[in-house]
Amino acid sequence: MGGRHLAESIVTDTATRILSDLADPQSVNRARDTAWEPALWRALSGAGLPLAWVPEELGGVGGESADGFELARVSGEFASPAPLTETLLAGWLLAQAKIASPTGVMTVAPCRWNDVIGMRRDGRLMGRARGVPFAAASEHIAVVVTGAEGCRIACVATSACRIAIGKSLAGDKVGEVTFDDVKPIAIADAPTGFDAAKLMTMGAAMRALETAGALQALLRMSTQYAGERVAFGKPIAKFQAVQHNLARLAGEAAAAMAAASSAADALSTIAADPRKFDEGIFLEVAAARIRSAEAATEGAAIAHQVFGAIGFTKEHVLHRFTMRMLSWRDDFGNESQWALELGNQIARRGADGLWPFLSSR
Amino acid sequence: MSTALQFDPIRLPPECEVLRREVRAFLAEEIAAGTFDPAAIETDDLFNREFSRRVGKKGWIGITWPKKYGGQERSFLERYVITEEFRIANAPVRLHFTADRQSGPVLIKYANEALKADILPRITRGECCFGIGMSEPNSGSDLFAASTKATKTDGGYRINGTKVWTSNAHNADYLIAIFRTAPATKENRRHGLTSFLVDMKSPGITVSPIYNLTGLHDFNEVVFGDMFIPDTHVLGEIDGAWKQATSELAFERSGPERFLETFIVMIELVRVLGAKPDVRAAEALGRLVAQVHTLRRMSVSVNGMLQAGKEPIVEASVVKDLGTVWEQRLPHRAREIAAFVDSGDVTNRALFEEHLAFATMIAPKLTLQGGTTEVLRGIIARGLGLR
Numbered sequence: 233m234g235g236r237h238l239a240e241s242i243v244t245d246t247a248t249r250i251l252s253d254l255a256d257p258q259s260v261n262r263a264r265d266t267a268w269e270p271a272l273w274r275a276l277s278g279a280g281l282p283l284a285w286v287p288e289e290l291g292g293v294g295g296e297s298a299d300g301f302e303l304a305r306v307s308g309e310f311a312s313p314a315p316l317t318e319t320l321l322a323g324w325l326l327a328q329a330k331i332a333s334p335t336g337v338m339t340v341a342p343c344r345w346n347d348v349i350g351m352r353r354d355g356r357l358m359g360r361a362r363g364v365p366f367a368a369a370s371e372h373i374a375v376v377v378t379g380a381e382g383c384r385i386a387c388v389a390t391s392a393c394r395i396a397i398g399k400s401l402a403g404d405k406v407g408e409v410t411f412d413d414v415k416p417i418a419i420a421d422a423p424t425g426f427d428a429a430k431l432m433t434m435g436a437a438m439r440a441l442e443t444a445g446a447l448q449a450l451l452r453m454s455t456q457y458a459g460e461r462v463a464f465g466k467p468i469a470k471f472q473a474v475q476h477n478l479a480r481l482a483g484e485a486a487a488a489m490a491a492a493s494s495a496a497d498a499l500s501t502i503a504a505d506p507r508k509f510d511e512g513i514f515l516e517v518a519a520a521r522i523r524s525a526e527a528a529t530e531g532a533a534i535a536h537q538v539f540g541a542i543g544f545t546k547e548h549v550l551h552r553f554t555m556r557m558l559s560w561r562d563d564f565g566n567e568s569q570w571a572l573e574l575g576n577q578i579a580r581r582g583a584d585g586l587w588p589f590l591s592s593r
Numbered sequence: 594m595s596t597a598l599q600f601d602p603i604r605l606p607p608e609c610e611v612l613r614r615e616v617r618a619f620l621a622e623e624i625a626a627g628t629f630d631p632a633a634i635e636t637d638d639l640f641n642r643e644f645s646r647r648v649g650k651k652g653w654i655g656i657t658w659p660k661k662y663g664g665q666e667r668s669f670l671e672r673y674v675i676t677e678e679f680r681i682a683n684a685p686v687r688l689h690f691t692a693d694r695q696s697g698p699v700l701i702k703y704a705n706e707a708l709k710a711d712i713l714p715r716i717t718r719g720e721c722c723f724g725i726g727m728s729e730p731n732s733g734s735d736l737f738a739a740s741t742k743a744t745k746t747d748g749g750y751r752i753n754g755t756k757v758w759t760s761n762a763h764n765a766d767y768l769i770a771i772f773r774t775a776p777a778t779k780e781n782r783r784h785g786l787t788s789f790l791v792d793m794k795s796p797g798i799t800v801s802p803i804y805n806l807t808g809l810h811d812f813n814e815v816v817f818g819d820m821f822i823p824d825t826h827v828l829g830e831i832d833g834a835w836k837q838a839t840s841e842l843a844f845e846r847s848g849p850e851r852f853l854e855t856f857i858v859m860i861e862l863v864r865v866l867g868a869k870p871d872v873r874a875a876e877a878l879g880r881l882v883a884q885v886h887t888l889r890r891m892s893v894s895v896n897g898m899l900q901a902g903k904e905p906i907v908e909a910s911v912v913k914d915l916g917t918v919w920e921q922r923l924p925h926r927a928r929e930i931a932a933f934v935d936s937g938d939v940t941n942r943a944l945f946e947e948h949l950a951f952a953t954m955i956a957p958k959l960t961l962q963g964g965t966t967e968v969l970r971g972i973i974a975r976g977l978g979l980r
Contacts, residue, residue: 448597455977475974479914482598482973486911490600490894491887497602515886522883571879572872578882579875583864587681587856590886591613 243284243299244306250275251310257549260313272314273337282319283333285504290332292323297504300324301496304438308445311552313404315339315366317438322374325431328506329385329420336371339364341409342428343435345565349411351377355419357386357411365563367407368397375411376428377419383426386416401559402552423507430506433517435564437499440492440520446557447485447524447531453550454481454538461540474538481534488527495520498593511577512593518574525567528557598908598976602890603897609674616678619651623684631683632857632944634951635809640722640764641685648686649719654693658701662709663717669900673893677849681856691761692716695845696723696769700790703829703837708790712767724761726770726791726815729754734968736771737783737835741817743772749824750774750789752797752817762800762813765793771834783835788828795820807954842972845963847895847909852888852916854959855923855952859885861945862927865934877930881923888916907976914969921959924952 254272276282285300286292304317315337322338341361342349349359357377367373370390377384394410455478458469468474498516502508532554536543543550561567581589624631628644648654653675658664676694679686697716700709715721732738741754752772762768768791775785791798797820802810829837859881866874891912898905928949960966974980 451977452597455979458979469979472971475979476967476970478977478979479970479973482977483911483915486598486600486908487887487891487915489598490602490891491883493600494602494887494890497604515882518879519883519886522880523887526880526883567880568876571883572876573879574882575870575875575877575879578863578878579866579868579870582868583860586860586863586882590882590889591677591681593886593890 243281243295243302246279247276247281247303247306248309250279250281251306251312255310255312255314257311257552261547261549261552269314276314276316277335282316282338283323285320286323286327286333290327290330291335292327292333297500298496300504301437301441301500304441305445305492308442308557309449311402311446311449311556313402313552313556315369317442318366318370321431321435321438322372324434324504325374325376325385326387326418328426328430329422331385331387331418331420334372334387334417337366337369338372338374339366339370340374340376340431340435341367342376342431343564345432345569348378348428349375351379351384351419352413355415357388357414357416359411361409361411363562364407364409365400366405367393367395367409368405372417373409375416376422376426376431378428382424383422383428384419385422385426386419388414388416400556402556404556404559426506430509432564433506433509433513434499434504436521436570437492437495437517439560439563440488440517440524441496443524443528443557443560444485444489444492446553447481447488447527450531450535450550450553450557451478451481451485453553454478454535458538468538477534477537481531481538484527484531484534488524488531491520491523494593511589514577515574515589515593518570521565521570522567522574525561528561532558598911599898599905600891600894600908601897603670603894605670605674605893606668608668609670612671613674613678615651616653616675620678620682620684623647624682629683629685633683634947635683635807635955639685639687640761642688642719644685645688645719647719648689649717652717654689654719655697655713655717658697658713658717662701662713663715664713669896670893673849673896677853677889680850680853683857687761688722688764689716689719691725692721692723694848696725696767698844699769699788699828699837703788704790705825708825712790721767722761722765724759724765724768724793726756726759726762726768728756728758730757733758734965736838737777737786739771739773739786741770741772743774743787743789743822745774746821749826750822752789752791752820752822754817756815756817757803758812759800759815760812762793762815763802763810767792768815769828771838775832781835785832786834787831788834788837789822790826790828791820791822792826795822797821805958807951842964843895843899843904843906843909845909846913846969847892847899847905849889849892851913851963852885852892852920855920855956856885858924858927858945858948858952861941861948862931864941865931865937865945867937871933874930874934877926881926884919888912888919892916907973910964910969910972910976913964914966914973917959918966921956924949924956928953 280293283292284295288294300320307316318339321340323333341364347361373388375386392414396408398406400406461468495516652665655664656667656672743750771786774787778784797818799816801814803812895908
């Protein structure tokens with residue numbers, strides 16, 4: 233991606249500072265309205281974070297690929313309810329077709345394997361995208377348009393689409409976006425070989441990092457709580473059964489982080505250039521998606537077990553992490569769908585190709 | 594204490610891939626020459642003197658050790674590549690594996706110069722087999738309950754007692770064993786054990802086989818009847834073995850052998866499923882691949898930390914816990930996945946079932962050897978600051 237280098241620690245520090253000041257999970261959970269949302273977004277935008285993946289000439293900051301992945305991880309650590317990763321992905325997508333990014337909240341479509349957005353001969357878009365995160369909150373949607381002669385990338389005003397608003401497990405707004413004769417603001421050919429799967433790949437990698445970040449936070453919270461909560465005359469952290477549950481949570485958090493960091497590293501090495509997405513990248517991202525989603529399932533269950541009834545209340549902050557992590561499993565292809573693709577790829581390579589392939593990473 | 598475990602995405606550097614090609618070529622030659630069969634079920638043939646000597650000639654035993662002791666001063670990541678390629682090929686490494694992995698590094702750290710100069714070069718030449726004398730009839734996971742006694746005498750110690758589950762004792766030239774030199778104290782129940790180098794040629798040692806449930810002879814009972822060990826063979830601090838035990842663990846617990854022991858079942862499963870598996874089988878296969886890739890990336894990461902001079906004991910315990918639980922479950926998953934596949938090559942199916950049966954039989958040991966799941970989770974819990 234080149235451009236100006238944002239040192240990893242600066243991005244991390246900036247995002248961490250903004251999120252702790254303006255999106256502390258406890259305060260967000262207690263808030264009676266959404267008045268905190270604009271201030272958070274202003275701060276994130278002011279620091280240039282949502283457009284970290286957009287080159288300067290297209291209106292962005294021109295950060296490194298690694299910066300965006302690091303933002304996803306930090307965002308997950310705070311169970312952040314801001315559409316940061318969605319806007320990052322949209323900026324990345326538009327940049328592939330050299331389309332300048334508008335300011336404001338963006339999201340991407342399609343986000344499911346089987347959803348297809350097409351284009352009529354008059355240049356208007358048709359189709360439906362389900363499960364689009366933050367669709368209603370966005371001002372623009374970056375769209376992969378699939379056609380007989382290759383793909384195009386379009387920037388669409390959200391107001392031109394019909395949106396049926398739903399909610400994710402975490403209460404975040406998710407939309408079913410219908411493109412019914414929508415005229416894009418900008419549209420251009422995607423690079424040769426680009427298709428919707430490339431967006432799914434980037435999206436899945438981002439969700440894996442967010443999940444890994446959330447699991448780190450869950451491990452920290454659960455360990456701390458177990459040291460404070462007294463039952464049977466001692467902190468529950470002193471019971472071997474609880475210790476072993478927390479050790480398992482540490483293992484799940486570590487596996488999710490290892491798989492997600494490995495995928496982010498692989499993508500950063502090729503500057504997230506979709507023309508270089510090969511089968512090795514596919515393995516890295518699929519494994520990150522699958523392993524982090526499995527870790528989310530296991531990890532959420534363990535954390536709730538540690539916290540007991542208090543963690544099952546609306547008032548407690550735990551659900552902000554667990555429910556968001558569980559809902560992330562379904563964005564950009566769930567882990568079963570990625571596993572099916574990966575399994576088929578492995579089967580095509582055959583038994584004697586398995587180890588050479590694994591050991592090439 | 595921080596709860597965040599570090600697993601940096603370390604990549605194997607180019608010299609590792611050069612080495613991997615050399616190792617594969619060497620193993621292919623050995624297979625072609627009939628030294629071993631990569632598809633064979635484990636047998637006692639995994640102990641092969643001539644093969645270990647040829648590996649030693651290549652410089653692949655003790656590869657990370659100082660040159661003055663016969664090592665190559667190469668990296669832990671290169672050692673990692675050798676370990677995983679030998680494991681995947683099912684190569685007969687039993688003679689040198691333990692010495693290469695942990696006994697050699699212990700000697701380098703705690704033995705006197707004369708012992709190092711004598712023994713380490715022999716290990717690197719593939720001539721020297723080691724065993725580990727930890728467990729006793731009443732001391733397994735509870736290592737510090739060991740009671741085999743070392744009584745001080747002129748110029749050394751007299752050893753009396755029994756070790757069990759001692760892998761390789763019947764082949765070993767040496768054991769590294771812990772014996773009780775003093776009682777535990779009230780303040781420290783770990784006090785009083787000392788680590789020794791045992792020359793298996795010493796009079797007063799009786800090795801008897803204990804056959805495991807597969808019928809194979811790997812572990813043994815080792816009885817010491819007034820065996821003499823000279824003072825020069827004490828490793829490290831008298832009564833202080835507990836301080837030394839932990840650093841060994843990072844080496845012992847993080848390697849690819851901790852998740853690849855049943856991997857051949859997965860290879861044969863892919864063969865049985867063919868190029869177009871049904872949806873259920875393909876999805877399940879994809880999940881297995883995601884796991885093994887993740888474990889491998891974690892293991893490489895830990896070896897990168899070892900190379901950087903760190904002691905990632907908690908991280909290594911995480912790798913072994915996740916890895917062994919996974920490899921133990923693998924044959925059972927493979928069986929379920931293959932349940933509806935009822936066609937295809939009969940020979941492939943037979944090979945798959947043979948490996949499946951063997952892996953199912955050895956599965957119980959995977960979460961016991963080298964630290965049980967429960968012990969590992971205790972170490973992780975301590976790392977989290979819970980103990």
